[in-house]
Amino acid sequence: MLLTGAQIIMECLLEQKVDTVFGYPGGAVLNIYDALYEYSDRINHILTAHEQGAAHAADGYARSSGKTGVCIATSGPGATNLVTGIATAYMDSVPMVAITGNVNRDLLGLDSFQEVDITGITMPITKHNYIVKRVEDLADTIREAFFIANEGRKGPVLIDIPKDVTGAKFEYIPKETKAKDSRPLPPKEWMDRAAELLKNSKRPLIYAGGGVLLSNAAPELKKLAEQLDAPVSCSLMCQGGFDQTDERYIGMMGMHGTKTASLAIAGCDLLVAVGTRFSDRVTCNTSLFATHCPILQIDIDPAEFNKNVDVEIRLSGDAKAVLQALLPMFPQMEHKTWMESIGGWKAEFPLIQHTDSENGVTPQMVLEKLSELTQSEAILTTEVGQHQMWAAQFYDFKHPRQFITSGGLGTMGFGLGASIGAQVANPDKQVINIAGDGSFHMNANELSTAAKYNIPIIELLFNNEVLGMVRQWQKLFYDGRFSQTTLEKKTDYEKLAEAYGVTAMTIAAKDDIEPVLRAALAEQGPVFINCIIDRDLNVLPMVPAGASVEEPMLEIDWKA
Structure with missing residues (x-):
C-alpha cells in the first residue's frame, strides 16, 4: 500500500506494538503529527510541557512496563532538548527509540533554521543512531532501531528524519516483528x-x-x-x-x-x-x-x-x-x-533517622507510612539527591520495576516526567514521585502535563530549602561553607501546584503524615504534597570518598 513516510512511521510503530508516544510538535515533524492525528485511535500521544519531559516519560514508561519507550521531537532545539533524557536512558540501559525531525534534505548542512546535527550530538549516548535520507529505507530502519534497542544490553536508539522524507510516498509492506536474539550460554x-x-x-x-x-x-x-x-x-x-x-x-x-x-x-x-x-x-x-x-x-x-x-x-x-x-x-x-x-x-544496625527539627517529620516516617498504606505495591519514581537515597532505604520494594530512578547519570528533574510515563504504562497502579525542592524546580512544568491528562500521580516533595546531598558533602569536606546550596526560594508550592490544576496538600508535623497520605492516595487525579523537613537531615550510612565500602560512617557530628 502506498503511504507517506509519516504514515509508514505509524504503521511501523504499530508493528512494534507501540500504543503510546510522548512528544512535542514543531515544523520539521508536522507530517508526523498529521499522521498521529490520523492514527489517534490506535496510538496515544501525550503532549509534555518540554521535550526533556517527553524523553523522561518514555524512559519511565519503558522501565515500568518492560516495553520500548518512544518519544518524538522536532529539529534543532526540540531535538537537543531530548539529549539529557537520551543520556539518562543510555547510562541505565533503558530501551527507548527517539524520533526527531530535521530540515529538508536540500537544506542539510547549510545552517538552516532549526537545523542541528543530532546524530553527531547523540552518537556517544545512543546504542546506534540514524539519519534516514530515503523514504525507501524508512520502514526497515525503524524495525532495526527497535531490535537494537532491545538486543543484548538494552539502550536508546535515535532516528533522525528530514521533513521531505516524511512527506514522500513509498510502498509499505508489513513485516512481523523481529524476535529478540538468543545469546549463547558461557562455555x-x-x-x-x-x-x-x-x-x-x-x-x-x-x-x-x-x-x-x-x-x-x-x-x-x-x-x-x-x-x-x-x-x-x-x-x-x-x-x-x-x-x-x-x-x-x-x-x-x-x-x-x-x-x-x-x-x-x-x-x-x-x-x-x-x-x-x-x-x-x-x-x-x-x-x-x-x-x-x-x-x-x-x-x-x-x-x-x-x-x-x-x-x-x-x-x-x-x-x-x-x-x-x-x-x-x-x-x-x-x-x-x-x-x-x-x-x-x-x-x-537498623536504619534509623533522627531529627531535632520542631515538626519532627523525617523522610523515614513518611516513606515507611507510605509503604504501609500502599502495602508496598506502589511504583516510586525519584529525582536525584538525598530524597532518592531515602526512598531506596525506607520503602519496602517487593517486585521488579517498582523503583524508577536515574542511577548512572544522576539526572535532577528526571522523576516527574518518569512518573507520568510509568502511570500511563500502569494505569491500575499507584505511582508516586519522590522529589527534593532542587530537582522539582528543574522540571516543575510537567505538573501541567499531569493535570491536562488527569494522570493520578502523587508528587511528594521533601522540602528542606537546600540542595541536601551537596550540602551534606559541604558539611563534611568543605568546613560547612554552603556555597549556593541554600535555596530558600520564594515559591509557594501549594499555590503553584493549584495554578497548574493539581490538588495541593501539606505535611508540616508528624500528625499530618498519615491523614495527608491517605487523602492523597484517595484522590482520582494528580496530587502535590509539600512535606517540610529539617535541612540538616543526612543520608546515612555514608562512605566518604577514598574510603573502603567496608567502613561506612554511621553518624555525622559535623559541628564538632
Whole structure:
C-alpha cells in the first residue's frame, strides 16, 4: 500500500506494538503529527510541557512496563532538548527509540533554521543512531532501531528524519516483528568452575544489579538465594529485584548502603555479582573492594568484566538464562552460622533517622507510612539527591520495576516526567514521585502535563530549602561553607501546584503524615504534597570518598 513516510512511521510503530508516544510538535515533524492525528485511535500521544519531559516519560514508561519507550521531537532545539533524557536512558540501559525531525534534505548542512546535527550530538549516548535520507529505507530502519534497542544490553536508539522524507510516498509492506536474539550460554568450562565455587563457599554473598530487572531474572535470583542459602544486597538500580521484606535481604551496598551490607562484603568468602557493572558509587575505593574473596560475575556485556574490579569467574550472557543453566549444577546448600551472623548484624544496625527539627517529620516516617498504606505495591519514581537515597532505604520494594530512578547519570528533574510515563504504562497502579525542592524546580512544568491528562500521580516533595546531598558533602569536606546550596526560594508550592490544576496538600508535623497520605492516595487525579523537613537531615550510612565500602560512617557530628 502506498503511504507517506509519516504514515509508514505509524504503521511501523504499530508493528512494534507501540500504543503510546510522548512528544512535542514543531515544523520539521508536522507530517508526523498529521499522521498521529490520523492514527489517534490506535496510538496515544501525550503532549509534555518540554521535550526533556517527553524523553523522561518514555524512559519511565519503558522501565515500568518492560516495553520500548518512544518519544518524538522536532529539529534543532526540540531535538537537543531530548539529549539529557537520551543520556539518562543510555547510562541505565533503558530501551527507548527517539524520533526527531530535521530540515529538508536540500537544506542539510547549510545552517538552516532549526537545523542541528543530532546524530553527531547523540552518537556517544545512543546504542546506534540514524539519519534516514530515503523514504525507501524508512520502514526497515525503524524495525532495526527497535531490535537494537532491545538486543543484548538494552539502550536508546535515535532516528533522525528530514521533513521531505516524511512527506514522500513509498510502498509499505508489513513485516512481523523481529524476535529478540538468543545469546549463547558461557562455555561449559566456565559454568563448571562457577558451580564449584558455589558448592565450596561457606559464606557466600549475592550482589544484584539492574541487569536482573532488564532480563526479568528476579525469580531466578530468588531461587539462587534460597538454594545457595545466602544473603542478598541490591544496587540502587535493582531495588525490587529481590523482595526487601525477605529475611535474606540486607539492603543496598555502596556509598549509602547499610552497615550490614558492609559487614557482609568484609566477611564473605565468595561474592556472586549478577547483572551489575560495579559502579564507583558501589565499590567506593575500587582498590579496596572485595580483595579478600573470589568474585563470580554474570553480565550480558563482556566489556564489564574486569573493567572496574577484577573477577575470578566471568559468565557472559543473559542473567536469566545463565542462572537457569547454573542452578541445576550445584546442590541445596546450608550456611546456618553465616545467616545467623547476617541476622545479628541486621538487628544491631537498623536504619534509623533522627531529627531535632520542631515538626519532627523525617523522610523515614513518611516513606515507611507510605509503604504501609500502599502495602508496598506502589511504583516510586525519584529525582536525584538525598530524597532518592531515602526512598531506596525506607520503602519496602517487593517486585521488579517498582523503583524508577536515574542511577548512572544522576539526572535532577528526571522523576516527574518518569512518573507520568510509568502511570500511563500502569494505569491500575499507584505511582508516586519522590522529589527534593532542587530537582522539582528543574522540571516543575510537567505538573501541567499531569493535570491536562488527569494522570493520578502523587508528587511528594521533601522540602528542606537546600540542595541536601551537596550540602551534606559541604558539611563534611568543605568546613560547612554552603556555597549556593541554600535555596530558600520564594515559591509557594501549594499555590503553584493549584495554578497548574493539581490538588495541593501539606505535611508540616508528624500528625499530618498519615491523614495527608491517605487523602492523597484517595484522590482520582494528580496530587502535590509539600512535606517540610529539617535541612540538616543526612543520608546515612555514608562512605566518604577514598574510603573502603567496608567502613561506612554511621553518624555525622559535623559541628564538632
